[in-house]
Amino acid sequence: MKFGSKLAAIAVISAGIVLALDANWFAFTALTTAFPVVVGIGVVVMLRARRVSSERGPQTGE
Numbered sequence: 001m002k003f004g005s006k007l008a009a010i011a012v013i014s015a016g017i018v019l020a021l022d023a024n025w026f027a028f029t030a031l032t033t034a035f036p037v038v039v040g041i042g043v044v045v046m047l048r049a050r051r052v053s054s055e056r057g058p059q060t061g062e
Contacts, residue, residue: 012035019028 012031016028016031019025019031
């Protein structure tokens, strides 16, 4: 999971640089807007899953 997130961040940063150098400001703005939204959704999902698993307590496997 950590490796995938680092790889995704590198890909987004690289795409942002290419779009900025190409002067494609509409696509650059869309990428800049979409990336924090996607990251935010991922954080919310991960925190929610952690909270649900902590509320259930340890699983005994019955």
